[in-house]
Amino acid sequence: MVRRSSGEQAALYIRRLIFEGRLRQGDRVPQDEIARVLGVSRIPVREALLSLEREGWVTIRPHRGAFIGALDEAAVRDHYQLYGLVFGFAARRATERRTPELVDRLGRICDALDREDDPAGIARLNREFDRLILETASSPRLRAVLRAMVGIVPGNFFALVPGAIEAEREGGRAIWTAIRDGDPDAAAGAYTRMLRRQGDLVAALFAARGLFAPPA
Numbered sequence: 001m002v003r004r005s006s007g008e009q010a011a012l013y014i015r016r017l018i019f020e021g022r023l024r025q026g027d028r029v030p031q032d033e034i035a036r037v038l039g040v041s042r043i044p045v046r047e048a049l050l051s052l053e054r055e056g057w058v059t060i061r062p063h064r065g066a067f068i069g070a071l072d073e074a075a076v077r078d079h080y081q082l083y084g085l086v087f088g089f090a091a092r093r094a095t096e097r098r099t100p101e102l103v104d105r106l107g108r109i110c111d112a113l114d115r116e117d118d119p120a121g122i123a124r125l126n127r128e129f130d131r132l133i134l135e136t137a138s139s140p141r142l143r144a145v146l147r148a149m150v151g152i153v154p155g156n157f158f159a160l161v162p163g164a165i166e167a168e169r170e171g172g173r174a175i176w177t178a179i180r181d182g183d184p185d186a187a188a189g190a191y192t193r194m195l196r197r198q199g200d201l202v203a204a205l206f207a208a209r210g211l212f213a214p215p216a
Helices: 006-019 031-038 042-055 073-096 100-115 119-137 140-147 164-180 184-208
Strands: 058-061 065-068
Touching: 006 031, 006 042, 031 042, 042 058, 042 065, 073 119, 073 140, 073 164, 073 184, 100 119, 100 164, 119 140, 119 164, 164 184
Parallel strands: none
Antiparallel strands: 058 065
């Protein structure tokens, strides 16, 4: 289980309100109500809003409050492209440092993904797959970069995003094959393609939910 601070919990809650359409572009964020619902003071809510402003979810106006900003489709796609570049770097490094044990464990995860249909199980296997790649890459700087990147789908990605499970299965298998074959370029490319595909799926979902601002 991932332990979240009160500020992180508040940020996740606000993302869910936006994702579910309960807060839309231009709406004022009800800070007192959010604090009451979460059972926290306004301090974690303010911390959440500062974080969400950096991510582009809200705009803070001095002496007026925080307001929901306009989500941008290009920004959503860029988010996953950047994830792809970072994990692609990790996959390249892991391929160069691969061991028979790593290849075997990643292969078994891919087999388990093919058999698993529960989104919670898929998420667990995905975390294990990524963890093995990152541990083998062995780059503290890489981990620091990833800690600064926050998921934009507020909940179980595989339960909420149609097509995400298939993309994970196919992408994971391609990454494993490249690592097994000792091809760093192919491993990096496979990770990048998988996350680009996931970005396309998220963009389509957000568009279907009406979360993007209409064209000017």
